[in-house]
Amino acid sequence: MAAEKLSVVKAINASLRTALENDPKVLVMGEDVGKLGGVFRVTDGLQKDFGEDRVIDTPLAESGIVGTAIGLALRGYRPVVEIQFDGFVFPAYDQIVTQLAKMHARALGKIKLPVVIRIPYGGAIGAVEHHSESPEALFAHVAGLKVVSPSNASDAYWMLQQAIQSDDPVIYFEPKRRYHDKSELDRSAIPAPLHAARTVRQGTDLTLVAYGPMVKTCLEAAAAAEEEGKSLEVLDLRSMSPVDFDAIQASVERTGRLVVVHEAPVFLGTGAEIAARITERCFYHLEAPVLRVGGYHAPYPPSRLEDEYLPGLDRVLDAVDRALAY
Amino acid sequence: MTVDSTAARKPRRGSSKRAGAKTRAAAPGEPELVQLLTPEGERVEHPDYSIDLTAEELRGLYRDMVLTRRFDAEATTLQRQGELGLWASLLGQEAAQIGSGRATRADDYVFPTYREHGVAWCRGVDPTNLLGMFRGVNHGGWDPNENNFHLYTIVIGSQALHATGYAMGVAKDGADSAVIAYFGDGASSQGDVAEAFTFSAVYNAPVVFFCQNNQWAISEPTERQTRVPLYQRAQGYGFPGVRVDGNDVLAVLAVTKAALERARTGQGPMLIEAFTYRMGAHTTSDDPTKYRRDEERELWEAKDPILRLRTYLDREGLADEAFFAALETEADALAKRVRDAVRTMPDPDNMVIFENIYADGHALVDEERAQFAAYQASFAEESN
Numbered sequence: 040m041a042a043e044k045l046s047v048v049k050a051i052n053a054s055l056r057t058a059l060e061n062d063p064k065v066l067v068m069g070e071d072v073g074k075l076g077g078v079f080r081v082t083d084g085l086q087k088d089f090g091e092d093r094v095i096d097t098p099l100a101e102s103g104i105v106g107t108a109i110g111l112a113l114r115g116y117r118p119v120v121e122i123q124f125d126g127f128v129f130p131a132y133d134q135i136v137t138q139l140a141k142m143h144a145r146a147l148g149k150i151k152l153p154v155v156i157r158i159p160y161g162g163a164i165g166a167v168e169h170h171s172e173s174p175e176a177l178f179a180h181v182a183g184l185k186v187v188s189p190s191n192a193s194d195a196y197w198m199l200q201q202a203i204q205s206d207d208p209v210i211y212f213e214p215k216r217r218y219h220d221k222s223e224l225d226r227s228a229i230p231a232p233l234h235a236a237r238t239v240r241q242g243t244d245l246t247l248v249a250y251g252p253m254v255k256t257c258l259e260a261a262a263a264a265e266e267e268g269k270s271l272e273v274l275d276l277r278s279m280s281p282v283d284f285d286a287i288q289a290s291v292e293r294t295g296r297l298v299v300v301h302e303a304p305v306f307l308g309t310g311a312e313i314a315a316r317i318t319e320r321c322f323y324h325l326e327a328p329v330l331r332v333g334g335y336h337a338p339y340p341p342s343r344l345e346d347e348y349l350p351g352l353d354r355v356l357d358a359v360d361r362a363l364a365y
Numbered sequence: 366m367t368v369d370s371t372a373a374r375k376p377r378r379g380s381s382k383r384a385g386a387k388t389r390a391a392a393p394g395e396p397e398l399v400q401l402l403t404p405e406g407e408r409v410e411h412p413d414y415s416i417d418l419t420a421e422e423l424r425g426l427y428r429d430m431v432l433t434r435r436f437d438a439e440a441t442t443l444q445r446q447g448e449l450g451l452w453a454s455l456l457g458q459e460a461a462q463i464g465s466g467r468a469t470r471a472d473d474y475v476f477p478t479y480r481e482h483g484v485a486w487c488r489g490v491d492p493t494n495l496l497g498m499f500r501g502v503n504h505g506g507w508d509p510n511e512n513n514f515h516l517y518t519i520v521i522g523s524q525a526l527h528a529t530g531y532a533m534g535v536a537k538d539g540a541d542s543a544v545i546a547y548f549g550d551g552a553s554s555q556g557d558v559a560e561a562f563t564f565s566a567v568y569n570a571p572v573v574f575f576c577q578n579n580q581w582a583i584s585e586p587t588e589r590q591t592r593v594p595l596y597q598r599a600q601g602y603g604f605p606g607v608r609v610d611g612n613d614v615l616a617v618l619a620v621t622k623a624a625l626e627r628a629r630t631g632q633g634p635m636l637i638e639a640f641t642y643r644m645g646a647h648t649t650s651d652d653p654t655k656y657r658r659d660e661e662r663e664l665w666e667a668k669d670p671i672l673r674l675r676t677y678l679d680r681e682g683l684a685d686e687a688f689f690a691a692l693e694t695e696a697d698a699l700a701k702r703v704r705d706a707v708r709t710m711p712d713p714d715n716m717v718i719f720e721n722i723y724a725d726g727h728a729l730v731d732e733e734r735a736q737f738a739a740y741q742a743s744f745a746e747e748s749n
Binding site: 103113234 | 415434480503504505506508510515516518520525526527528530531532533534535537538556557560561563564567686719720722723724725727728730
């Protein structure tokens with residue numbers, strides 16, 4: 040099949056459809072995922088084609104959704120659950136951290152928990168409170184979970200395929216502000232490994248690492264910097280657990296400078312871990328300290344202020360300038 | 366063994382006086398309790414639940430309870446001797462656990478708390494397997510699918526949702542097995558239990574919720590958890606609830622059989638409140654003298670689950686002295702086997718820290734495993 044151009048939403052929908060077609064044990068479950076097709080229409084049409092038994096509208100109870108998904112996985116199913124918004128995952132956090140993440144180890148490997156939890160995340164959509172957060176570090180911190188986020192339609196399709204095929208629980212963060220961005224999807228391609236970072240722009244002066252919604256922002260920053268004669272390399276991290284430190288190291292050994300960008304608060308975020316590890320691995324290659332650009336140690340602000348809170352082109356370029364000034 | 370399970374399909378909560386002779390009315394002000402064997406060892410009938418067991422089956426239940434209590438007492442002793450870090454005793458709850466455990470079929474699935482040693486026994490999980498987590502050599506360690514007995518769950522109430530999800534899967538598979546979720550009076554306050562009630566009712570899942578109300582959630586009495594008898598909560602979710610004398614192994618068996626049969630035949634979930642008493646401490650780390658009076662315990666001692674069956678067996682001549690003597694020998698042998706197994710249980714290898722965290726592997730775990738191994742190896746080199 041030739042490559043087609045489609046949005047992130049359509050790519051995720053197509054990926055769920057493929058999984059439901061290929062494996063009768065795959066289930067889609069969550070609030071409003073059936074008739075409505077999800078509040079973002081990600082699951083549009085799936086219940087109509089696969090029935091209420093496989094595309095399941097659940098009661099409005101996130102802990103119940105994840106807790107029953109665990110039970111279904113123990114019975115041999117592969118549930119793909121949707122948490123409607125980032126800020127609503129916390130009632131399920133207990134089930135995810137104390138049960139889902141640990142059960143494989145507690146059973147000495149004798150049971151597997153192939154559960155995927157899809158979470159639309161991030162801001163810049165003008166939403167009310169609890170609809171714009173980036174809690175990925177809270178999951179990456181937990182052993183037993185894998186945490187990924189695609190930045191474009193092709194990755195959205197393939198990474199979800201890989202997450203569903205994985206025998207481990209995967210938290211799949213969807214960049215909701217990029218839901219309607221279109222890009223090429225080649226369904227006959229051989230996808231990169233789920234946890235491998237990808238160089239999306241080559242450069243020589245500095246490495247920008249981002250994932251999910253911030254990849255596009257960093258590509259824009261790199262384009263703007265080019266006009267000023269600066270050559271920035273951009274890495275799409277794709278996976279926050281495990282992190283492809285080798286890929287970052289290889290890039291930083293060439294560029295000597297690293298700026299990590301995410302919407303999530305900087306303090307103890309993914310960037311903090313990357314800064315620490317890359318400083319350890321690349322100490323003699325670094326021309327400047329690793330800098331981070333992200334949200335502040337503040338509750339996510341009212342949407343009229345979110346442009347100030349979120350890393351934008353100017354804040355990324357400001358950090359780039361500071362790193363290059365060393 | 367025959368059990369009248371029609372009752373559970375049409376739950377009635379009318380006066381027990383409707384039935385024939387020897388039925389037992391509830392004490393004034395207390396909700397009715399399904400009872401088939403009184404604390405005095407007298408066999409009584411109940412209008413909704415009946416049971417007819419052979420002498421051999423009755424002796425079997427007695428044996429299960431005696432061996433479970435002996436094993437439990439041995440574990441408490443092993444904790445006192447420092448061989449176990451902790452033990453959660455089931456003392457007093459033997460009838461609730463053996464009655465319900467023996468009601469399950471091999472293809473049913475059980476989701477326990479951390480105190481279901483008697484149910485584990487019924488499921489065929491070797492008692493020594495239960496002790497690893499209390500000794501600190503693993504966090505469970507048995508294969509849940511070997512006996513359809515899930516790992517002990519310590520976070521209160523979480524397993525009610527796993528049981529419900531599993532039951533949803535059973536229904537999807539078109540299987541006629543059932544699932545049973547154990548929890549206690551304290552767990553009844555947890556949101557996960559409430560959500561499990563909701564999900565199971567909405568999807569008509571074949572799951573039985575078996576609540577052992579042992580009157581105490583560590584130091585908090587049931588009055589701190591609820592203003593209504595717990596079994597009545599089921600009504601608000603749209604499925605039947607029943608309170609059974611949790612110290613009456615016959616009544617627990619009859620009621621649980623009926624509830625499981627109800628689930629198996631597509632009639633959805635049911636809540637059983639087994640009214641019982643935690644005779645011992647919450648765990649070996651607890652001190653009940655701080656919060657409850659000896660008089661209460663003495664009241665419940667008179668309702669002991671093993672004693673009443675013994676009285677019945679003796680009175681009806683259903684077991685002879687040889688049986689009891691042989692059972693005592695068997696109990697001692699079990700205790701010795703448990704004792705020896707615990708004392709010789711090896712500490713796990715250091716590298717176990719890094720095992721089975723992921724089914725498909727994880728780069729960070731690989732890196733840290735290698736670092737840890739190198740660090741450990743450095744001591745060996747130094748000593749050379």
